[in-house]
Structures are given as C-alpha cells and as structure tokens.
Amino acid sequence: MKKVLDTYNNTSLILRIIIGIIVGVILAFAVPQAAWIEVLGDLFVGALKAIAPVLVAVLVASSLCQDSAKLDSRFALVIFFYLFSTYLASFTAVLASFAFPQTITLSEKLVTDEAAAAPGGLGEIVHGLLMSIIANPVEAVSEANYLGILFWAVVAGIALKRFARSETQIVLVNFSDAVTQIVRWIINLAPFGICGLVFSSVAENGMDIFVNYGRLIILLVGTMLTVALIINPLIVGIALRTNPYPLVLRCIRESGFTAFFTRSSAANIPVNMELCRKLGLDKDMYSVSIPLGSTVNMDGASVTITIMTLATVHTLGIDVSLPSAALLSFISALAACGTSGVTGGSLLLIPMACSLFGISDDISMQVVGVGFIIGVVQDSMETAINSSGDALFTATAEYVQWKKEGKSLPTFLGGNTRVGL
Numbered sequence: 001m002k003k004v005l006d007t008y009n010n011t012s013l014i015l016r017i018i019i020g021i022i023v024g025v026i027l028a029f030a031v032p033q034a035a036w037i038e039v040l041g042d043l044f045v046g047a048l049k050a051i052a053p054v055l056v057a058v059l060v061a062s063s064l065c066q067d068s069a070k071l072d073s074r075f076a077l078v079i080f081f082y083l084f085s086t087y088l089a090s091f092t093a094v095l096a097s098f099a100f101p102q103t104i105t106l107s108e109k110l111v112t113d114e115a116a117a118a119p120g121g122l123g124e125i126v127h128g129l130l131m132s133i134i135a136n137p138v139e140a141v142s143e144a145n146y147l148g149i150l151f152w153a154v155v156a157g158i159a160l161k162r163f164a165r166s167e168t169q170i171v172l173v174n175f176s177d178a179v180t181q182i183v184r185w186i187i188n189l190a191p192f193g194i195c196g197l198v199f200s201s202v203a204e205n206g207m208d209i210f211v212n213y214g215r216l217i218i219l220l221v222g223t224m225l226t227v228a229l230i231i232n233p234l235i236v237g238i239a240l241r242t243n244p245y246p247l248v249l250r251c252i253r254e255s256g257f258t259a260f261f262t263r264s265s266a267a268n269i270p271v272n273m274e275l276c277r278k279l280g281l282d283k284d285m286y287s288v289s290i291p292l293g294s295t296v297n298m299d300g301a302s303v304t305i306t307i308m309t310l311a312t313v314h315t316l317g318i319d320v321s322l323p324s325a326a327l328l329s330f331i332s333a334l335a336a337c338g339t340s341g342v343t344g345g346s347l348l349l350i351p352m353a354c355s356l357f358g359i360s361d362d363i364s365m366q367v368v369g370v371g372f373i374i375g376v377v378q379d380s381m382e383t384a385i386n387s388s389g390d391a392l393f394t395a396t397a398e399y400v401q402w403k404k405e406g407k408s409l410p411t412f413l414g415g416n417t418r419v420g421l
Contacts, residue, residue: 013190017257020191024198032203037196041261044193047186048267053141055179055270057153059287062176064157065169074282074397078289081393082297085235087333089227089299093306094325096223102216102307103315104370150291183270190258197261213374216311220378223303224385228252232299232389236396240403246412247395251275256388260380265294268387275391280410280419281398289397293390298336300382301346304371305332309353312367318357328356346382347371 409415
C-alpha cells in the first residue's frame with residue numbers, strides 16, 4: 001500500500017487529473033447509472049468550498065498582522081489588471097457578436113427558478129456588493145461571501161498588527177500553515193473528484209448539448225479563448241516585456257484546468273494559492289489578491305453577459321449603435337465584477353444588460369434559462385478563464401516589482417531565478 005501511495009504522490013498532478021478525466025468518461029458510458037461515482041465530485045467540490053473561506057480569512061488576517069506585512073504598488077497593479085482585462089474581454093465579445101451574430105430560440109418553458117433571483121439593475125448590484133462587504137463576519141465565512149471575508153479579515157489583521165503580541169502572531173502563522181496543508185491534501189485528491197465531475201456531466205448531458213446550441217457555444221468558447229490566449233498574454237507581455245506564454249499556459253494548465261471542472265472560482269481559490277506558492281510569489285500579496293480576484297476578475301463572465309445580451313438583441317431585430325455597444329461593454333464589465341464566484345453567477349446579470357435595450361424581463365429570463373442549459377460548457381470555460389486569470393495577473397504584478405528591484409524573472413520566463421515546482 002505504501003508503494004502505491006508513493007507512486008500516486010510522485011506522479012504529476014496534471015497526469016493524474018487527465019487519467020481521472022478519461023476514467024470518468026469511460027464510466028459515464030459504461031455504467032451511467034452508478035450514482036456513487038458522482039459523489040466523488042460532490043465531495044471534492046464540497047471540501048474545497050468548505051475550506052476556502054477559512055483559508056482566506058486565516059491567510060489574510062495572519063499576513064496583515066505580521067510586522068513586515070504591507071500592500072504596496074503590486075496590489076494596485078493587480079487591481080488594474082483585473083479591471084482592464086475584464087473590460088477588454090467585454091469589448092472583444094462585442095466585436096465577436098457583430099462579426100458572428102447569433103440568435104436564440106425563446107420559449108416560456110426555458111424560464112428557471114434561478115432566474116427569479118436576477119438583480120434588477122446596476123444600482124441594485126452595487127448596493128448588494130456594499131452590503132456584502134459589511135456582512136456579519138461569521139455569516140460571511142459560512143456563506144462563502146468573499147467580499148465580507150476579505151473586509152473583516154483585513155480589519156482584524158490591521159487590529160492584530162497593532163495590539164497582538166509576537167506569540168499571537170506565531171500562533172496565527174501556525175494555524176495558517178495548518179489550514180494550507182489541509183488544502184494541499186484536498187487538492188492531492190483532485191483526480192478522484194474530477195473523475196466524478198466528468199462522469200456526472202457526460203452521464204447527464206451526453207453530446208446533445210453541442211447539437212442544439214452548438215453555434216452559440218462555439219462563439220462563447222471562441223471569444224473566451226481569444227481573451228485567454230491573445231488579450232491577456234498581450235497585457236502580460238507588455239507589462240513584463242517578455243514572452244508571456246510560458247506563464248499564461250502554466251496558469252491555464254494548473255489553475256484553469258481544475259476550475260473548468262469545479263465550475264466555481266471560489267472553490268478554485270485554494271488551487272490558485274498553491275500555484276502562487278509554486279511561482280515563488282509573496283504570500284502577503286496573493287493571500288489577498290487571489291480571493292479578491294474571484295470576485296472582481298471576471299473576463300469570462302463579461303464575455304457571457306455581452307454575447308448572450310447581443311444574441312437576444314439580434315433575435316429581436318433591435319439595431320445597436322456604436323455608442324450603445326460601447327456602453328454595453330462598460331456595463332457588462334462593471335456588472336461582471338459583481339458576479340458571485342459560484343456556478344452560473346454571471347447568467348443572473350443578463351437581464352440587467354438586456355434592460356439597456358428595453359428588453360422586458362420575461363424575455364431576458366428566458367435567455368437566462370438558455371444559459372443554464374448550455375452552462376455545462378459555458379460556465380466551465382468561463383470559470384477556467386476567470387480563475388486562471390487571478391493567478392496570471394497576481395504573478396505578473398509580482399514579477400513587474402521584481403524587475404523594478406533589479407531581480408531576475410523566473411527561469412521559465414527567461415530569467416535566472418528558480419521558483420518552486
């Protein structure tokens with residue numbers, strides 16, 4: 001048994017995940033009624049979602065209470081990357097929608113219960129964000145409200161930095177390390193969880209999802225890939241003045257790959273934390289920027305909101321002027337920053353974007369229903385782009401600081417600095 005465990009632990013996590021995917025697909029076709037396999041995926045995602053709020057709260061408070069803790073220009077640069085890339089993603093989606101206009105078959109049967117929770121406008125979104133920030137800290141942790149967790153963790157960290165003794169700081173660091181180790185144990189079991197997630201998706205949906213809404217899915221996925229493989233690398237390349245693709249592809253491989261199957265930016269926070277550690281980043285930095293990114297870095301969400309809205313517009317034959325398209329890009333990007341880090345979060349913001357063109361709620365809610373139908377593909381891609389971008393831009397901001405200080409970039413980016421594997 002020990003040899004089996006050693007072989008498992010010494011095998012590349014990516015290779016193990018690929019094997020898990022293959023096994024999940026085979027089992028879905030061979031024994032589609034074996035519901036117990038699906039439980040593996042539920043347990044994996046559930047464990048990540050359960051530990052992530054605790055991890056974020058502990059890491060942020062522990063980092064800020066240390067005497068050396070500070071949020072410098074790197075943090076401001078990360079925020080800029082998050083917001084700028086989200087807007088560019090929305091603008092790219094507008095161009096793609098005009099180049100390849102799509103329509104949607106609307107039916108009252110497509111209205112879902114989830115759509116009833118959609119916010120009514122941008123003001124409601126902003127109000128909701130502000131209320132989330134000042135939510136009860138205990139409820140914030142239990143409900144995985146990351147804006148509230150971040151706010152109270154920052155406040156607690158600052159207060160502890162002023163009043164806590166050195167012994168207390170050591171205890172917090174030890175507790176932080178223990179929670180981080182628990183996360184590593186969970187991530188090490190990812191192949192089994194992803195096997196269950198793949199089994200569930202294939203067994204329930206088969207290949208029909210690609211037939212009925214194939215063109216719309218292709219436009220969504222194609223636009224997201226354009227953002228991930230062209231727009232974001234362009235931002236990183238300009239910032240670092242080096243070939244960005246080794247970093248981009250590593251973030252997609254080690255973060256986006258897992259996020260694709262968990263379909264939750266919040267659940268992928270521990271994965272991004274581990275990736276940042278491997279990239280040699282400052283823990284004080286990424287312990288704050290990564291959970292913040294799961295809320296405000298929403299490239300994929302802005303693409304979804306924009307394309308689904310313009311597909312509705314094209315279906316109804318509404319003319320869209322250039323100023324209207326520019327306004328939609330801005331509104332979609334801003335609204336995307338309020339998307340919850342859970343499955344299908346961006347879809348609930350489509351009615352707000354549709355209201356810019358005078359589209360009634362009964363129609364926009366049907367579009368949300370279509371979104372949930374194709375969500376097995378759309379939301380997976382969206383989460384992969386969003387979550388991998390969190391790690392990508394956090395690393396970029398850190399490496400920009402390295403260059404300012406005269407420090408060499410990591411070896412995989414052409415520098416001389418060796419980082420963890």
